[in-house]
Every structure is written in structure tokens, then in C-alpha cells.
Amino acid sequence: MSNKWIDIGTLLLEYGLINNDDLLEGLKLQKESGLRLGEALVKLGRVSMDDIDWVLSKQLDIPFVIVEDIVPNLELLSKFEKDFLIGNRILPLYETDDQISIVAEDPLNKTAIGFIEDSFSKKVNVSTGSGSKIEELLKNTFKDLVLPDLLSALKNITERIKGTSFYRIDFLLAEHACKISIFGSGILKNMMTIKGAFSKEDICSAFDEMKTPFLYDHASNGERTFLTAYPLKNKFDMPSLPAITGEYGLMLPGDIFFADAHVHGLHKVFHFDNPVHGYNYFLTKRNTLAFEKSVYVIDAAPEDLKKCYVKIFVPSKCPSCSGTGCAACKGLGYEFQKFEGMYSSGELRERLNKG
Ligand SMILES: [Zn+2]
Known part of the structure; x- marks a missing residue:
């Protein structure tokens, strides 16, 4: 995660997402608050987390995905533990015989990505996207996955106790x-x-x-x-x-x-x-x-x-x-x-x- 913030100020400047004044203000808040620079700039409203993720994907040459456009792959999602995905803000997209594609808030999250590699014995293709959007999508999707269980349980019980x-x-x-x-x-x-x-x-x-x-x-x-x-x-x-x-x-x-x-x-x-x-x-x-x-x-x-x-x-x-x-x-x-x-x-x- 720490790499993410190295030179983030310069990168944001380069991509024209902030100006010099924004950067100075960000550095000032960073010093006062102990926040990382990227966080400080988000707090000041100069950039969004999405901007930072996007710049990061450019820096690392990792594709940036618009999470809102993704239709969740329920079959693939059901192979994962919900808490693992939400905790790491990882959204699995699809899998082939030898590869699995994911969107991760932090594409350098070696532990989590390594875990997926080991569990599936497949190569993991990582793209990045907005962490909060990933989390939101995961939470809604897992709710949709379990609600039918509750409904069928209730139907079953009310039928049996008639x-x-x-x-x-x-x-x-x-x-x-x-x-x-x-x-x-x-x-x-x-x-x-x-x-x-x-x-x-x-x-x-x-x-x-x-x-x-x-x-x-x-x-x-x-x-x-x-x-x-x-x-x-x-x-x-x-x-x-x-x-x-x-x-x-x-x-x-x-x-x-x-x-x-x-x-x-x-x-x-x-x-x-x-x-x-x-x-x-x-x-x-x-x-x-x-x-x-x-x-x-x-x-x-x-x-x-x-x-x-x-x-x-x-x-x-x-x-x-x-x-x-x-x-x-x-x-x-x-x-x-x-x-x-x-x-x-x-x-x-x-x-x-x-x-
Ligand atoms: Zn009986």
C-alpha cells in the first residue's frame, strides 16, 4: 500500500489533476495531520480517491476499471469468502481454465493476490478501480446471494407449521x-x-x-x-x-x-x-x-x-x-x-x- 503514495503529488500534477497550490496545501495538511499526501488531498477536496486510483493505474501500467459498469459474476463470487473480498476490496471478474481476473483497490496487495493464486492455482490478472465502489458492489451482491436462502427457509418453515x-x-x-x-x-x-x-x-x-x-x-x-x-x-x-x-x-x-x-x-x-x-x-x-x-x-x-x-x-x-x-x-x-x-x-x- 505504501508505494501508492510515493510521488503521488508529482503524478497528480503531471496528469493535471491538481495545481501547485493544491499540492502545497496538501503537503501542509500532510505535515499537520500525519495523513498521507493522497489522503490529505482527498480530504481537502482537491482530488477524489478515484483520481488517485486512476493515476496509480497509469503509474503501474495497470488497467483502471469503472466499477459501476461491472455486472457481478455471481458464480465466481460464490467461490470466495465474502469477508476476504470486502476486507481486501477485491472484485473477481471472470475466470478461464488457467487465469482469473480481478479488480483490486490495491493492485500491490501481494498477500491477497497470492492467496487467490494459490487457492485457484491460476494466474491472477489484476486491474484496479475505486475501492469504495468495489466494497459497495460486493455488499449489495452478497446480500442478493443470501436473501433467497432466507426466503426459501421462511417458506419452508411456514409451510411446515401450518x-x-x-x-x-x-x-x-x-x-x-x-x-x-x-x-x-x-x-x-x-x-x-x-x-x-x-x-x-x-x-x-x-x-x-x-x-x-x-x-x-x-x-x-x-x-x-x-x-x-x-x-x-x-x-x-x-x-x-x-x-x-x-x-x-x-x-x-x-x-x-x-x-x-x-x-x-x-x-x-x-x-x-x-x-x-x-x-x-x-x-x-x-x-x-x-x-x-x-x-x-x-x-x-x-x-x-x-x-x-x-x-x-x-x-x-x-x-x-x-x-x-x-x-x-x-x-x-x-x-x-x-x-x-x-x-x-x-x-x-x-x-x-x-x-
Ligand atoms: Zn414423526
């Missing part, structure tokens, strides 16, 4: 992976971990893509984000009574309205503080007759309900695989018995205990 007591999908988002679990009727089950850095927004878009409305809550500690999603069904003929549900996809009752989207514990699932992604029409009933028309999850059925409408699937160990997971239970390890009707909370508990 007609079951699992009503909640949990996502643990860490730097390199997303761990997905399902929850319902007191059972927490890990489903899968997919590689990739995902955000809350990615999960929202995946649900949108599936046209599945949902409610969610999330918490983050900076390194990891925990997101709890409640997929919703659109139709529910609910009497004007509280309801309890444990079926996949909490119901969206026609006559219950929500204003905000933060889940405050499970005892009242439908009490929220923020706009709900995918929703555009609710009001709150938070303080008035909250218990008259509420939807509860089976894990938090209130004890003092006189009569409530119940629609749940009660889990018991799958008889075919005794819980280890098989085709009959879609790998979930349980079979689910439908349970529906009007019950008081006491009756409900009695029936559930029998089940």
Missing part, C-alpha cells in the same frame, strides 16, 4: 448467520441456521414477498438481534368474545384493531407500540374493554375468562417417530389435534389436560 400449534417464528441474527426457531404450546424448536448477515428489514421483506402479514417484536444488543415474528392469517370469524389461538398464524380478527406493534409479553399479544410492518390499518383498543375482544395465544390464556372462543392444535409426540422427526410429522416430532369451540378458561384447562 395446522400445528407453532404460532411464532424466532430469528437470532448474528454477524454471519441467522438461527431460526419456532415456538408454541410451550415448545421451542430450533429449525435451521442459515449463513449470511441479515437485518430486521431482510426478514420483513421476506414476509412481504410471501404476502404474509405478521406482527413482530425485536431487541438488539449491537452484535445480535433477536426478532420474534407472529405470522397472521387474514380471516377469522370470531364472535364478540375473547379468543385463544395456538394455530400457525395468529388470527387477524376483523373487529379487533391495533395501533402499535410492540409486543408486551405474551399475555396480550396484540398490544403494540409501533407501526406494524405489512399493516396499514389499525387503531388501538388498549385501554377500553381490552379484554372484551382480545386474541390470546395458547401459552398465555388468561385464567379469569368466562367464555372464550378457542381454536388451537394440541401437540402430542408423533406416534410414527416418537418425537425424533419423520415425514409424517414434517420433521417436527409432533402430531397436532384440532381443538375448537367455546370454553371458559377452566373448561379449557380441563380439556387440555385430558388431551
Whole structure:
């Protein structure tokens, strides 16, 4: 990297990108700040990083590539570790039987280029281009590469939990992976971990893509984000009574309205503080007759309900695989018995205990 800055002032002058005054100012700032000359000139707004990269490519007789014009080669990119490419700001372009072409911010990055040579056992042709543009393109492209994984995982899970007591999908988002679990009727089950850095927004878009409305809550500690999603069904003929549900996809009752989207514990699932992604029409009933028309999850059925409408699937160990997971239970390890009707909370508990 250090070669890059040798004589950069002279080169920029030669190519007419700066004048003598710019150079003097740059040298002054360089002295004061300890920046390298090129950096100082960029900071002063006299040149751009692209100018410097371009001059450098001239100096080293290395082709300068306009990164914006590149269509990413997904097949080739998928052979690399994302962090390696982004960290070194290297964009692989194409490969032949014995050669591989890359754009590198620093064409003198011997370690990284040597690593590619060794890994592929091919000669590496290096061109150079704007580092920030390379990084931006890589980040967007890798996002496109992993998003389909998230979407197919979600489709798979929502399909498998239909007609079951699992009503909640949990996502643990860490730097390199997303761990997905399902929850319902007191059972927490890990489903899968997919590689990739995902955000809350990615999960929202995946649900949108599936046209599945949902409610969610999330918490983050900076390194990891925990997101709890409640997929919703659109139709529910609910009497004007509280309801309890444990079926996949909490119901969206026609006559219950929500204003905000933060889940405050499970005892009242439908009490929220923020706009709900995918929703555009609710009001709150938070303080008035909250218990008259509420939807509860089976894990938090209130004890003092006189009569409530119940629609749940009660889990018991799958008889075919005794819980280890098989085709009959879609790998979930349980079979689910439908349970529906009007019950008081006491009756409900009695029936559930029998089940
Ligand atoms: Zn089974």
C-alpha cells in the first residue's frame, strides 16, 4: 500500500489533476495531520480517491476499471469468502481454465493476490478501480446471494407449521448467520441456521414477498438481534368474545384493531407500540374493554375468562417417530389435534389436560 503514495503529488500534477497550490496545501495538511499526501488531498477536496486510483493505474501500467459498469459474476463470487473480498476490496471478474481476473483497490496487495493464486492455482490478472465502489458492489451482491436462502427457509418453515400449534417464528441474527426457531404450546424448536448477515428489514421483506402479514417484536444488543415474528392469517370469524389461538398464524380478527406493534409479553399479544410492518390499518383498543375482544395465544390464556372462543392444535409426540422427526410429522416430532369451540378458561384447562 505504501508505494501508492510515493510521488503521488508529482503524478497528480503531471496528469493535471491538481495545481501547485493544491499540492502545497496538501503537503501542509500532510505535515499537520500525519495523513498521507493522497489522503490529505482527498480530504481537502482537491482530488477524489478515484483520481488517485486512476493515476496509480497509469503509474503501474495497470488497467483502471469503472466499477459501476461491472455486472457481478455471481458464480465466481460464490467461490470466495465474502469477508476476504470486502476486507481486501477485491472484485473477481471472470475466470478461464488457467487465469482469473480481478479488480483490486490495491493492485500491490501481494498477500491477497497470492492467496487467490494459490487457492485457484491460476494466474491472477489484476486491474484496479475505486475501492469504495468495489466494497459497495460486493455488499449489495452478497446480500442478493443470501436473501433467497432466507426466503426459501421462511417458506419452508411456514409451510411446515401450518395446522400445528407453532404460532411464532424466532430469528437470532448474528454477524454471519441467522438461527431460526419456532415456538408454541410451550415448545421451542430450533429449525435451521442459515449463513449470511441479515437485518430486521431482510426478514420483513421476506414476509412481504410471501404476502404474509405478521406482527413482530425485536431487541438488539449491537452484535445480535433477536426478532420474534407472529405470522397472521387474514380471516377469522370470531364472535364478540375473547379468543385463544395456538394455530400457525395468529388470527387477524376483523373487529379487533391495533395501533402499535410492540409486543408486551405474551399475555396480550396484540398490544403494540409501533407501526406494524405489512399493516396499514389499525387503531388501538388498549385501554377500553381490552379484554372484551382480545386474541390470546395458547401459552398465555388468561385464567379469569368466562367464555372464550378457542381454536388451537394440541401437540402430542408423533406416534410414527416418537418425537425424533419423520415425514409424517414434517420433521417436527409432533402430531397436532384440532381443538375448537367455546370454553371458559377452566373448561379449557380441563380439556387440555385430558388431551
Ligand atoms: Zn414423526
